[in-house]
Each structure stands twice: as C-alpha cells, then as structure tokens.
Amino acid sequence: MTGRTxxxxxxxxxxxxxxxxxxxxxxxxLWGFVEVSELVFDVHEGLVVDPTEERLQGEFGNTRTLHLPMQSVLRVEEVEKKGQSAIRDAASGEVVTPFPLPARPR
Structure with missing residues (x-):
C-alpha cells in the first residue's frame, strides 16, 4: 500500500x-451531500480489460469531485487495497454488464 487512505x-x-x-x-x-474525490481506477496496459472498470472510468474518469446526496450513500469503508469496482442492479444484486446478454428463457 502507498500509505494513502x-x-x-x-x-x-x-x-x-x-x-x-x-x-x-x-x-x-453543500448541506446534505457527501463529497467523493480522487477516484481510483485500475489502469491496465495489457490485453485483459475489465469492462465494468472501463465503463466506470468512462462515466467518472473526468470527475474532479462527486457530490452524492447523503440518502443515496449506502456505505463508506476504509480499505487496505482496491478491489473490484462494480455496478449492480439494486433489486436483484446481480452485476450489471456493460454489454447486452441474451435473454433468459422463462
């Protein structure tokens, strides 16, 4: 770890x-908001690319400070090292993929 929180x-x-x-x-x-800044994304130089990480970097890569309404923040954890960033469906908890998947048979 680099010693930074x-x-x-x-x-x-x-x-x-x-x-x-x-x-x-x-x-x-701003009253009622949480400020999140210095976002951290994995930088991959090789062929293996995480599409979710790439999508998040595309959406938030140029963001200096993210102002989130307090009621939308579910959790803030101080961690030792970076894990997998994710986007999940709120209802099912399943990871949302950045590319379409075939429809499931019913």
Whole structure:
C-alpha cells in the first residue's frame, strides 16, 4: 500500500448500486451531500480489460469531485487495497454488464 487512505464508496443511483474507490471522502460543503474525490481506477496496459472498470472510468474518469446526496450513500469503508469496482442492479444484486446478454428463457 502507498500509505494513502483508500475508501470503498457504495451508493445508489438510477436503480443501480455503484461501488467505487476514492482517496478522499468528506461531508460536503453543500448541506446534505457527501463529497467523493480522487477516484481510483485500475489502469491496465495489457490485453485483459475489465469492462465494468472501463465503463466506470468512462462515466467518472473526468470527475474532479462527486457530490452524492447523503440518502443515496449506502456505505463508506476504509480499505487496505482496491478491489473490484462494480455496478449492480439494486433489486436483484446481480452485476450489471456493460454489454447486452441474451435473454433468459422463462
């Protein structure tokens, strides 16, 4: 570990549960908001690419500070090392893939 604090932030938005990693989490200067900044993404130079991580980086890569309403934040954890970032369906808890899957037979 680099000696810098790392947080796993889990929040709900648009029917999905996002799990992101950040270096800084504070109660917001805007009343009722949590400020999440210095987002951490895996940088892969090889052929193996995590599509979820790539999707999150595409969505939040240029974000300086994420202002989340307090009621949308489900959990903030201080962690030793970065794990897998994820986007889950809020109802089922299943990981949402960035590419379409074939429909399941009923």
């Amino acid at each position: 790392l947080y796993k932030v889990t929040f709900l938005t648009h029917g999905k549960v996002y799990e992101l990693y950040a270096r800084q989490v504070e109660s917001g200067r």
